[in-house]
Amino acid sequence: MISAILCTARERPGFREMADSLVYNLNQCPEISFELIVVDKLLWSDENAVSFRRKELAEAVNGRFSYRHVAPKPCAWQGPNRKTKQDYYALNNARNTGTALARGQHIILFDDCSVLAPNWLMWHGRAADKHIAVCGSFRSFTTAKVENGMIVDGVLHPSGVDHRGTELKAGHGGWMYGLNISFPLAWALKIN
Numbered sequence: 001m002i003s004a005i006l007c008t009a010r011e012r013p014g015f016r017e018m019a020d021s022l023v024y025n026l027n028q029c030p031e032i033s034f035e036l037i038v039v040d041k042l043l044w045s046d047e048n049a050v051s052f053r054r055k056e057l058a059e060a061v062n063g064r065f066s067y068r069h070v071a072p073k074p075c076a077w078q079g080p081n082r083k084t085k086q087d088y089y090a091l092n093n094a095r096n097t098g099t100a101l102a103r104g105q106h107i108i109l110f111d112d113c114s115v116l117a118p119n120w121l122m123w124h125g126r127a128a129d130k131h132i133a134v135c136g137s138f139r140s141f142t143t144a145k146v147e148n149g150m151i152v153d154g155v156l157h158p159s160g161v162d163h164r165g166t167e168l169k170a171g172h173g174g175w176m177y178g179l180n181i182s183f184p185l186a187w188a189l190k191i192n
Contacts (some may be wrong), residue, residue, distance in 0.1 A: 001033040002121075002128055003185075004108040005098030007072075007091055009041035013112035015060035020149030021114075023064045025121035032125045036067040037101055039094040043071035044079045073097040099188055108182040115144070115151050124182045133187070135171035136180030137162035 006018065026034060042053050057069050074081040078090040099107055106128035110116070120136075127134040139161055144154030164175055176183070 001035060001104035002106045002108060002124060002182075003035050003037060003098070003102035003104030004110060004124075005037045005039060005095060005102070006110055006112060006114070007039045007094035007098065008112035009094075010112050011042070013040075014114065015057050017115050017146045017149070018112070019060040019062070019064065020146070021116040021120075022149070024118060024149040025116055026065055028118065029121045029125055032121060032128075033104075034065070034121070035103060036065065037098040038067060038069045039072055039098045040069060041072055041079070041094065043069070068101065070097065070101065073100065099185070102185060105185050106182060107185050107188060109180075111179050114138075114179075115146055115149065118150065120180075127182055128184075131184050133171075133176065133183040134181060135164060135175035136182070137164040137166060138179045 004022075006013075022036065026032075038057060040053060040057075043050050045053070054069055057067070061067055072079060072090070072094045073096070075090050075093040076083040077088040078084075078093065079087065082088075095109055098109075106124070108124050123136070124134055140157040141151065141154040141160060142157050144151045146152070162179075164171065175181075
């Protein structure tokens with residue numbers, strides 16, 4: 001099984017666009033056992049906000065795939081258990097939360113406000129089969145028109161093309177940063 005982890009603290013994380021693009025990928029790769037874990041800092045909000053947020057994601061998913069929607073684990077830097085006077089950036093705490101909850105043997109990390117490329121799951125699935133890591137690239141848009149889970153038109157952000165490129169090639173550990181990476185769970189546990 002593959003466990004994909006999406007972490008968010010945004011008010012508008014693009015749940016619908018993400019879900020539509022994920023459904024497209026799942027339909028392309030029905031043989032892949034898959035789960036989505038959404039780690040959402042806004043689930044630390046008041047009860048009404050949490051209810052709205054859970055409904056927002058549930059409506060985007062619309063019963064089309066399995067997912068879990070959880071708050072980040074307690075942390076000294078952020079949230080209701082913090083030791084600091086204010087919240088600090090703690091994305092890796094959210095990623096660790098998803099990793100701790102993962103049922104899959106291969107982990108994919110991707111960011112909020114993502115529209116997944118049509119072959120996204122296929123490539124991560126191939127990596128899972130070979131027990132290797134993927135340092136996937138991305139493109140960032142200032143504006144984008146999304147239809148049925150695919151970007152059909154848009155304006156690239158001035159620095160919107162990832163330096164890792166679009167060609168398949170060997171990478172290195174320095175390329176293992178967010179947005180679109182995957183790795184065997186055993187590797188993460190080994191390095192702690």
